[in-house]
Amino acid sequence: MQHDVKEQAIALSAIFQAAELVATLARKGTLDETHAEPLLNSILVVNAERTEDIYGGQFDCQGNLALGRRIAKQVMGKEREAVNPDTIRYALSMIHLESKLQKDDAMLSAIGRQLGQVERQKEHFESVLHENMVAGISGMYQDTLSKMSFRIQVHGDSRHLQQPQIANQVRALLMSGVRAAMLWRQVGGRRWHLIFKRKAILQQLDARF
Template structure:
């Protein structure tokens, strides 16, 4: 397994983790902090040396992305039937949406500028998951990606999705999923790999 394949597996794990957390939020109104925090931090980690560093560093990224790695292994292995269909749909939608985003350089530039603003704002709070930080990321998603013709259609319990703090978390995690999808593509990932390189992806995830 090459370093590129290893880092692709890390990015894909983050995509699937974001997808599953969105599903959890939409259905129950909540998601585990320990699985959400690394994704939120990844959005604010702009200048990293490796995929490992984006998700907590050499010693922590495996634990931080354990949920996404498990779901990705199920998806590309023999246990695909065990994967929540909504999680799989969100993951594929995130990859598709990121592919669409590439055609809008002005929007990409706007997102980059907003991330820098939110990064500076986050320095005033001890917690990257402070409601103001989450709201800032959610607002960025709503002002940019939500305006594209293709959108990630989130389905769940309206009692939760209509609550502003839940809606903000959903949008923030979707942005984290886009960040992971972009990283995967920058590392050489292609959408056709998800079908025709399943064995190689599974090997990298197992490693």
């Protein structure tokens, strides 16, 4: 199936948005819920007709992925040094972890089962940002991806990372980042594209989704 670079730009923006939110949480203990909500919601979107629907539709993608889009443009363009190195490391780690995940059928099945539980849980809460929902997604990450041989190491201020609520937010965002990395692969994205398709991806990041 043919996919266009626009879809890859959307997925890449989501990956970098998750990575940047994790980096900020780990350092400062603060979460921008406006940018976190579409990422966490995307985990529960299984059968979207279009790639942009995963993050709120074509129009909403303009705002929902604005942070990740800016970071991706900096990384792919000439401002890479302005980006937190941890953000880049987390993004690449999400892509690497997903590449391991796709080869593990048992782990994929386990995630599918856990996802069903989180979806049922959402019926009781108005927002995916509710602490119980975040804890549910965090638990899904703990029970599955955190048990794989490759793990994403998050570095920051231990005063923040040791707080259960922040730890749950970090794991939930990592889950959303791996979900975005899965989308990146599904729409034809490959790690080498970050080097050899920079110009084409940058054009899409500059254009309207």
